[in-house]
Amino acid sequence: MPSTVALTVARYRPERESEPTFQTYEIPFRKDWVVLDALNHVKDELDGSLSFRWSCRMGVCGSCGMKVNGTPKLTCATFLSDYVPAPIRVEPLDYFPVVRDLVVDLTDFMRKLKQVKPWIIRTEEKPPAEGEYLQTPDQLDTYKQFSMCINCMLCYSACPIYGLEPSFIGPAAIALAQRYNMDSRDEGAAERLKILSEHDGIWQCTFVGECTKVCPKHVDPAGAIQQYKLTGATRWVKSLLLPWGTR
Amino acid sequence: MDLSSCDVLVVGGGGAGLRAAIAVAETHPRLRVAVISKVYPMRSHTVSAEGGAAAVIKAEDSLDEHAYDTISGGDWLCDQDAVEAFVREAPEEMLRLEHWGCPWNRERDGHIAVRPFGGMKVERTWFAADKTGFHLLHTLFQTTLKYDAIQRYDEFFVTKLLVGEGRCQGVVAIELSTGQVRAITANAVILCTGGCGKIFPFTTNASIKNGDGMALAYRAGAPLKDMEFVQYHPTGLPFTGILITEAARSEGGWLLNKDGYRYLQDYELGTPTPKPVFRSMELGPRDRLSQCFVKEQEKGRTLEGPYGHYVHLDIRHLGEKLIDKKLPFVRELCLKYVGIDPVKEMIPVRPVVHYMMGGIHTDIHGATPLKGLYAAGEAACVSINGANRLGSNSLTEILVFGARAGKAAAAFAAEQAGASPSLVAQAHDEQRRIEERFLRKSGGKERIATLRAEMHQIMEESAGIYRTETVLKEAAGKLKRLQERFQDLSLDDRSYTFNTELTAALELSYMLDVAQTIVHSALERRESRGSHQRTDYPQRDDERFLAHSLAYRAEEGSPRIAYRPVTITRWPPGKRVYGR
Amino acid sequence: MSAEPHYTLYHPRWYRRRVSVWWWLQNRSYTWFVLRELTSVFVAFFAVVYLWQLRALAQGPEAYGLFLLRLKTPLFLALDTVAFLFVLFHAITWFHLTPKAMVFQVRGKRVPDWVIVGSNYAAWLVLSGAVAFTLLRG
Numbered sequence: 005m006p007s008t009v010a011l012t013v014a015r016y017r018p019e020r021e022s023e024p025t026f027q028t029y030e031i032p033f034r035k036d037w038v039v040l041d042a043l044n045h046v047k048d049e050l051d052g053s054l055s056f057r058w059s060c061r062m063g064v065c066g067s068c069g070m071k072v073n074g075t076p077k078l079t080c081a082t083f084l085s086d087y088v089p090a091p092i093r094v095e096p097l098d099y100f101p102v103v104r105d106l107v108v109d110l111t112d113f114m115r116k117l118k119q120v121k122p123w124i125i126r127t128e129e130k131p132p133a134e135g136e137y138l139q140t141p142d143q144l145d146t147y148k149q150f151s152m153c154i155n156c157m158l159c160y161s162a163c164p165i166y167g168l169e170p171s172f173i174g175p176a177a178i179a180l181a182q183r184y185n186m187d188s189r190d191e192g193a194a195e196r197l198k199i200l201s202e203h204d205g206i207w208q209c210t211f212v213g214e215c216t217k218v219c220p221k222h223v224d225p226a227g228a229i230q231q232y233k234l235t236g237a238t239r240w241v242k243s244l245l246l247p248w249g250t251r
Numbered sequence: 252m253d254l255s256s257c258d259v260l261v262v263g264g265g266g267a268g269l270r271a272a273i274a275v276a277e278t279h280p281r282l283r284v285a286v287i288s289k290v291y292p293m294r295s296h297t298v299s300a301e302g303g304a305a306a307v308i309k310a311e312d313s314l315d316e317h318a319y320d321t322i323s324g325g326d327w328l329c330d331q332d333a334v335e336a337f338v339r340e341a342p343e344e345m346l347r348l349e350h351w352g353c354p355w356n357r358e359r360d361g362h363i364a365v366r367p368f369g370g371m372k373v374e375r376t377w378f379a380a381d382k383t384g385f386h387l388l389h390t391l392f393q394t395t396l397k398y399d400a401i402q403r404y405d406e407f408f409v410t411k412l413l414v415g416e417g418r419c420q421g422v423v424a425i426e427l428s429t430g431q432v433r434a435i436t437a438n439a440v441i442l443c444t445g446g447c448g449k450i451f452p453f454t455t456n457a458s459i460k461n462g463d464g465m466a467l468a469y470r471a472g473a474p475l476k477d478m479e480f481v482q483y484h485p486t487g488l489p490f491t492g493i494l495i496t497e498a499a500r501s502e503g504g505w506l507l508n509k510d511g512y513r514y515l516q517d518y519e520l521g522t523p524t525p526k527p528v529f530r531s532m533e534l535g536p537r538d539r540l541s542q543c544f545v546k547e548q549e550k551g552r553t554l555e556g557p558y559g560h561y562v563h564l565d566i567r568h569l570g571e572k573l574i575d576k577k578l579p580f581v582r583e584l585c586l587k588y589v590g591i592d593p594v595k596e597m598i599p600v601r602p603v604v605h606y607m608m609g610g611i612h613t614d615i616h617g618a619t620p621l622k623g624l625y626a627a628g629e630a631a632c633v634s635i636n637g638a639n640r641l642g643s644n645s646l647t648e649i650l651v652f653g654a655r656a657g658k659a660a661a662a663f664a665a666e667q668a669g670a671s672p673s674l675v676a677q678a679h680d681e682q683r684r685i686e687e688r689f690l691r692k693s694g695g696k697e698r699i700a701t702l703r704a705e706m707h708q709i710m711e712e713s714a715g716i717y718r719t720e721t722v723l724k725e726a727a728g729k730l731k732r733l734q735e736r737f738q739d740l741s742l743d744d745r746s747y748t749f750n751t752e753l754t755a756a757l758e759l760s761y762m763l764d765v766a767q768t769i770v771h772s773a774l775e776r777r778e779s780r781g782s783h784q785r786t787d788y789p790q791r792d793d794e795r796f797l798a799h800s801l802a803y804r805a806e807e808g809s810p811r812i813a814y815r816p817v818t819i820t821r822w823p824p825g826k827r828v829y830g831r
Numbered sequence: 832m833s834a835e836p837h838y839t840l841y842h843p844r845w846y847r848r849r850v851s852v853w854w855w856l857q858n859r860s861y862t863w864f865v866l867r868e869l870t871s872v873f874v875a876f877f878a879v880v881y882l883w884q885l886r887a888l889a890q891g892p893e894a895y896g897l898f899l900l901r902l903k904t905p906l907f908l909a910l911d912t913v914a915f916l917f918v919l920f921h922a923i924t925w926f927h928l929t930p931k932a933m934v935f936q937v938r939g940k941r942v943p944d945w946v947i948v949g950s951n952y953a954a955w956l957v958l959s960g961a962v963a964f965t966l967l968r969g
């Protein structure tokens with residue numbers, strides 16, 4: 005194993021330049037280091053002006069998503085040893101506007117998340133004093149997978165549809181909508197379907213499937229979207245056949 | 252200067268902050284409430300809590316037992332009126348979270364499932380696999396989205412509290428995306444900024460946990476309470492400090508020394524049994540277990556690796572099925588970060604700085620002595636955790652006291668008139684300070700990383716698991732010198748847009764202040780209690796120290812320590828007995 | 832545009848990358864995806880051929896014979912082979928997609944993906960068998 009590795013990092017300093025550039029740093033190679041450790045080494049020892057987000061360093065807060073050698077990754081869960089001796093290239097996530105260096109703007113996702121109503125909707129609320137809503141382990145299992153999303157945005161960065169059509173609600177937000185739809189305590193599926201079957205919703209997805217592949221938490225957003233489409237289509241056919249009845 | 256205003260301003264988008272914001276929106280729907288956070292709320296460190304949250308729900312349990320476990324676990328330094336309120340309101344808070352959609356693990360019949368936890372006599376810890384904090388935080392965050400009254404300032408970094416006419420009336424903050432310094436005024440401010448583990452080199456805490464709120468309050472004149480009590484968690488992964496949840500032991504895991512011996516039996520923690528026994532052996536409290544590690548190391552019975560001494564946590568006998576069902580994250584973390592599979596191999600672990608029992612002094616409603624300023628969560632000290640927090644009490648605490656602080660702050664805010672005119676001038680001064688001290692400063696030769704590393708070393712040597720007078724005294728002097736050297740700091744980055752070197756510098760200055768309060772409080776407490784162990788004063792001394800320490804910021808910058816009595820209601824101080 | 836970036840203090844100036852026309856060559860799964868989108872053309876091709884066949888049938892045996900002859904020209908054989916491969920690709924993709932779109936529960940347990948995919952293939956085999964049987968018998 006080599007003792008150093010070349011780390012090429014995308015830089016963008018809006019107060020100085022109008023386009024991103026690349027900068028290469030020589031960093032020590034350590035077996036236990038993840039890409040994020042290398043970035044922190046640069047920031048602490050070599051160049052304090054490099055900006056990137058991070059927090060938990062254990063793959064659960066979702067801050068540190070970047071492109072590593074072209075693929076969207078959580079940099080705190082991606083080891084240098086997976087790449088060396090080849091050089092490593094770190095870039096901001098695709099399809100989001102770049103604010104500075106490796107930091108991208110997430111305002112768009114935060115707006116879309118709210119749009120899909122990711123909270124429990126019920127016609128009647130039970131006061132907490134009356135105890136819990138019952139839910140069996142099997143009922144929990146039906147939505148659990150979709151509830152594991154850490155909002156890391158890797159899936160958006162892997163979705164060419166989002167790149168071409170920025171109005172597309174996108175994988176994670178749809179998966180979260182489906183998470184609530186499948187929850188036995190929720191009654192808001194119809195309300196959400198109305199929003200998601202609009203132009204920017206599920207029908208924009210043509211099943212590239214790359215979102216599921218890059219998802220670090222095995223959420224399978226592509227699967228969620230396909231489930232959603234099926235419900236949407238069935239509902240539509242039903243409304244054609246039985247225009248007067250059924251919800 | 253951009254000036255905005257709201258009625259109640261919550262600083263911090265973790266569990267405590269979000270719960271407080273919802274409480275304001277629900278009890279006073281007409282008030283405008285804002286949440287300001289230096290990271291997007293769902294990135295807050297509540298997200299990494301693993302094991303669970305305690306609340307009495309099962310028929311065989313009782314509020315008194317939860318209170319007793321908490322008080323004895325805290326070595327009688329808890330305020331018992333606060334503990335009583337805490338255990339009483341805990342179940343309802345947890346149920347509320349269930350109604351908001353938190354995916355709690357369930358029994359076969361659909362009722363909430365609970366697991367045992369360290370220091371608890373009965374199973375009462377609710378859990379969502381071993382990602383409880385993650386689910387709790389995302390549920391809370393997604394629920395806040397439905398309230399239009401809750402406004403958010405995401406990625407705004409608070410640098411100062413605005414105080415006018417003797418009350419807190421807002422904050423000054425840097426909008427990270429632009430670098431603009433802004434003033435946000437409010438009739439009440441709630442600090443929910445979390446802990447300060449990053450003062451130490453080896454910690455489970457995220458990079459954002461720098462004691463910001465504690466330092467902000469301290470600088471504004473509010474005292475910090477019980478700062479000498481720093482919790483070491485007995486089982487962190489070497490090098491990364493990633494936490495292996497206590498649930499691994501409560502499900503039946505064993506701690507083994509280098510001879511494969513369950514060494515806890517040598518330290519008055521009971522006798523080994525194959526199945527876990529409440530309040531015994533591996534289910535003892537965290538302070539004791541971490542201290543046992545040090546003693547075991549002194550006896551030369553720990554293992555040694557590239558990142559220091561360690562012991563083994565063995566969960567192999569639990570079997571793959573149980574591990575995948577109840578501890579999937581433990582397996583994921585071990586595979587990813589250590590390259591071992593806990594189904595087949597033992598996990599290397601060592602004590603790691605985990606939690607701050609101390610914090611901003613508040614009463615039972617979250618109010619600090621500074622009018623208009625409230626605090627909740629790990630940043631605050633009510634205190635229910637005393638000298639040692641029990642695992643799984645903290646997530647419940649952020650809900651119960653987040654809600655309490657939210658309600659109290661809203662009631663206070665509703666009574667107040669508008670903001671004082673002096674605030675604008677204060678905000679301008681703050682803007683000038685940031686520019687002059689950091690962005691346009693010439694000269695200076697210190698780097699952030701150097702100062703931070705020295706602070707780490709000082710804290711680990713002086714305020715670790717065992718402490719003594721001489722080392723603490725020395726540390727106090729060294730920290731003072733570090734504060735002076737901080738004045739000579741120089742930044743590489745002089746730009747406005749998303750300047751993370753600037754925020755790191757501000758965080759370092761917060762940490763230095765908080766570190767001083769820890770060292771000075773530890774120096775003054777000449778006894779051993781809970782997580783504060785003095786080798787020169789090995790006994791608990793109720794005569795002199797059944798009291799909370801309060802660290803005030805003195806004129807010349809170093810802390811001044813005072814004391815206030817502990818509230819005792821029904822449980823007079825007794826001996827802490829485990830393993831029986 | 833001037834070389835100096837226009838930047839006013841406090842106003843964010845985001846950089847937006849434009850998506851290249853060749854984005855689908857960036858990685859293999861994007862390329863497969865675009866090819867899969869293309870399969871629709873070939874599905875349409877089969878449909879057109881089928882309509883044409885119906886028309887020939889309606890015009891009488893002579894026209895139908897001519898139609899069959901045309902089908903046997905090398906050009907058509909080649910086109911047919913390509914189209915067949917694309918349609919096969921299309922079918923296989925959708926088979927593997929079904930378990931994602933439809934989650935079946937049997938006695939509270941989720942039916943594993945491979946069972947659903949497998950039953951797709953089984954149904955395909957049975958149907959193809961039936962078709963082959965009718966054709967070859969006659």
Ligand SMILES: Cc1cc2nc3c(=O)[nH]c(=O)nc-3n(C[C@H](O)[C@H](O)[C@H](O)COP(=O)(O)OP(=O)(O)OC[C@H]3O[C@@H](n4cnc5c(N)ncnc54)[C@H](O)[C@@H]3O)c2cc1C
Binds near residue numbers: 301303408463645649
């Ligand atoms: C690894 C780990 C596991 C744990 N497991 C458990 C467990 O199983 N059970 C249990 O009960 N407890 C557990 N704990 C403890 C518990 O998670 C924390 O005490 C609790 O989550 C703290 O919540 P909080 O809301 O007070 O703070 P945090 O969640 O830390 O939130 C702090 C907020 O303040 C904001 N903030 C901070 N400074 C500023 C500033 N200057 N300007 C603007 N915003 C700022 C941050 O952006 C953030 O939103 C665990 C802790 C850790 C580290």
Ligand code: SF4
Binds near residue numbers: 152154179220223225
């Ligand atoms: S679905 Fe997966 S990739 Fe997308 S944001 Fe969520 S965790 Fe990240």
Ligand code: FES
Binds near residue numbers: 058059060062067080
């Ligand atoms: S730093 Fe939290 S996910 Fe990587």
